[in-house]
Amino acid sequence: MAAAVEIRGLHKSFGETRALDGLDLTVAEGEVHGFLGPNGSGKSTTIRILLGLLKADSGGVSVLGRDPWRDATDLHRSLAYVPGDVVLWPTLTGGETIDLLGRLRGGLDPARRADLLNRFELDPTVKGKAYSKGNRQKVALVSALAADVPLLILDEPTSGLDPLMERVFQEELVRVRQDGRTVLLSSHILSEVERACSSVSIVRAGRVVESGALTDLREVMDTRVVATLTDGTQEHASLPAAEVPAWVSALGPSVASLSVTPATLEDLFLARYGRSEVTPR
Amino acid sequence: MSTLALSTAARARSSAYAGTGQLLALAWRRDRVLIPASILGLTALSVGSAKATLELYPDLDSAQQGLGSVLLNPAVQALYGPVVATSIDGLAVFKTVMLGAVFTAILGFVVTRRHTRSEEEEGRLELLGAGVVGRRAPLTAALLLALLAVLGAGALSTLGLLGLGMEPVGSLAFGSAWLTAGVSAIGLTALAAQLAATARGCGGLVLGALGIDFLLRAVGDTATSPAGQALGWLTPLGWAGRTEPYGANRFFTLGLGVALAAGATAIAYRLLATRDLGSGILPSRRGLAEASRVLRSPAALVGRLTRGSVLGWLVGVAVVAAVVGSLLASVTEMAADPAVRAMLERVGGAAGSIEDIFVSTELRFIAGAVTAAGVALVLRLAGAERGGAAEVVLATPTRRSSWYAAHVGAGFTLTAVLLAVVGTLIGAVGHRVTPQAPTVAEGLGAALALVPGVWVVVGAAAALFGLGARYAAWSWGVLLVGFLLGEVGRTMGLPEWVISLSPFAHTSHLPGGRFDLTPTLLLLSVAAALVGFGLLAYQRRDAA
Ligand SMILES: Nc1ncnc2c1ncn2[C@@H]1O[C@H](COP(=O)(O)OP(=O)(O)O)[C@@H](O)[C@H]1O
Ligand SMILES: [Mg+2]
Secondary structure: OOEEEEEEEEEEEEOOEEEEEEEEEEEEOOOEEEEEOOOOOOHHHHHHHHOOOOOOOEEEEEEOOEOOOOOHHHHHOOEEEEOOOOOOOOOOEHHHHHHHHHHHOOOOOHHHHHHHHHHOOOOOOOEHHHOOHHHHHHHHHHHHHOOOOOEEEEEOOOOOOOHHHHHHHHHHHHHHHHOOOEEEEEEOOHHHHHHHOOEEEEEEOOEEEEEEEHHHHHHHOOEEEEEEEOOOOEEEEEEOHHHHHHHHHHHHHHEEEEEEEOOOHHHHHHHHHOHHHOOOO | OHHHHHHHHHHHHHHHOOOHHHHHHHHHHHHOOHHHHHHHHHHHHHHHHHHHHHHHOOOHHHHHHHHHHHHHOHHHHHHHOOOOOOOHHHHHHOOHHHHHHHHHHHHHHHHHHHHOHHHHHOOHHHHHHOOOOOOOHHHHHHHHHHHHHHHHHHHHHHHHHHHOOOOHHHHHHHHHHHHHHHHHHHHHHHHHHHHOOOHHHHHHHHHHHHHHHHHHHHHHHHOOOHHHHHHHHOOHHHHHHHOOOOOOOOOHHHHHHHHHHHHHHHHHHHHHHHOOOOOOOOOOOOOOOOOOOOOOOHHHHHHHHHHHHHHHHHHHHHHHHHHHHHHHHHHHHHOOOHHHHHHHHHHHOOOOOHHHHHHHHHHHHHHHHHHHHHHHHHHHHHHHHHHOHHHHHHOOOOOHHHHHHHHHHHHHHHHHHHHHHHHHHHHHHHHHHOOOOOOHHHHHHHHHHOHHHHHHHHHHHHHHHHHOHHHOOHHHHHHHHHHHHHHHOOOOOOOHHHHOOOHHHHOOOOOOOOOOHHHHHHHHHHHHHHHHHHHHHHHHOOOO
16 A cells, blocks of 8 residues: 655654654555644644655655655645634634635535534534633534545644533544544544554654554454452463463363453553553543 | 521622632732733823923913914814813813723723623633632622723823822812713623624724724714714713813712713623623524625635725715815914924924925824834634644645735735825815815825835745744834834934835835935835745744
């Protein structure tokens, strides 16, 4: 499969701050790729370089086969972007903002727009200054999801959304995936990425420290098994998934019940980070 | 039983104010620069202006002669309110009674709003509300602090005027006039903060009321019929003007202001009890569900976002131009004083009739203000970059060059249009009051001759933004220095080569003088080069 996004050895500093320190990232066409890392790890900086808004210090970047710094305008015809902290124009209504951004992108599908407004329960007649953070986020989401483009770049798009609306967002992601579009979804919320993404990259201090399909990544982590025996005692173990059947049969017929928990993204994340650096929900 | 019920009610009331003291201390901490600086600024305005007048005119006779028919000009009364021409002290403050009253009202409004609706909108009151803060405490603290601010402005001005040796009762009346406007504005803001759900909405209500207030009293103060003059008794600024310090010394106007404020505040407390935190009484205004057809380009966006302020600038410069035009009737008298004439010539040039020189001088001052409008428009680029709006737009197929051009082009267009309006109106109004005034064509030409100098400063703003959003604010420094060197440099006695650093120094002195093509073309080239440099730099740097 061709790569929608290809980054090799990306470096970017802001004065003394080294934001990206040799970052590599590959997003295959048609996948929903989770870009996971705590605040300040370099997600937004990476995304802004992918959009041609920031200039890389060094490294190779290709988005849909183009160099985003040189071909930004052309590239932007094929993507939609939702920034992390959406700031709208205070005097424009949500509807006006959605239309303006859609037209700047070259038009948007009115039926899809109406459907999204409905599903996200967004009132388009409210002025930007009167929207809550969650509603501002919805404006950007509707505008991006209504765009007929092959690539969506979403930077922490659910910050401020309530759980109900987060579900709607998840459902929309499934739709986008079924359409065969590519999504790069940055997030510091593990459960969100776990639900929505087929593959993930974990970034730490400007570097990707783990990358791959979610199923493959799980495989390298141990599975937790708890067996309750007929006499009421419990046996615990952490071992590779493939070794679970052997472990159970070794216990023999005394097993009354069994609980098997595959490694979660959180386990993976904690293994790479250590608890203190994880941003809690 | 009844004692018990009473004490419960009393306790409920006192707990409604719980925490007022702490909130007041907190609010003061936030405003400890803003409020003293405003009070000092306002005092400098009243005392400085009075001192200058008293130094210029040793006695009442010379002052009446010097100011002459200016005092009878309806435009002056419309702007400054009733003039007490019967005492030298009255003449010393005639410009600052109304001006200061307006500023004091704005001070009261700003402080009150900051600690009521703005706090609530940003959710800070919610945090406070969860603690041991009574329902009435935030509004009460805001009212107390605002009252302190306007009281400070009035009292310090009174003390300053007394310090100049001016008449005591009149000096007290002067402070009372400012206080009248201040307390009224505080009361109205407290009310508006309950009605509107947003700080902007609250500001719209209060500033709108202030505008209507100013207009009513301007009509009232210039009217010749008793019914018309009665309009001046209807509103706070009217009352402030009719306090007439050093003349009638009407102190009861302060009573009117306090009564208005008390009434508005009482209603505000009532509304506060009935509404939810974060909500308003008035529904927040809705807008279009879909964008109009034209909103499809960066230029259309800039037009849409700035239409309110553009309209404000148009009305503002039109009013100023009309006043300047009408003043042409009394210019000859004013300039009979050689000192005044010399001052005019140093700014406006020595060529042509005294009317020409006066128009040239005024145009140059107005051009400075118009430049600020252009610079502010270009600096929206920096604001959008910091706020994140630029990022959203530039992630669409919009080119950086069109985003840049939309703002810079708007800045160039706005400044040229504003100056054209000013020149045309000065000519049109001036010609009605005196045949000596420049014609419409002369006025328009003179104003447009200043455009290239203005554009250099606007271009410098574009260039600074191109270098980086963080440098954009330096544009204000460029404007200030350019204006000081170019327009006031000669008055300050600066050497020619320093003055010539300012773009304004190279514009032609019209009407009356000669139009110089070479410096004009040079200024235009410099402006174009600055804009081009800014674009090249912008395209090469990080844009988010
Ligand atoms: N414009 C900027 N100027 C200076 N430092 C920046 C800028 N943008 C990001 N940084 C710094 O770069 C690092 C990475 O930030 P960012 O990419 O925003 O992280 P994330 O999106 O993962 O939270 C942080 O240390 C941040 O402070
Ligand atoms: Mg970020």
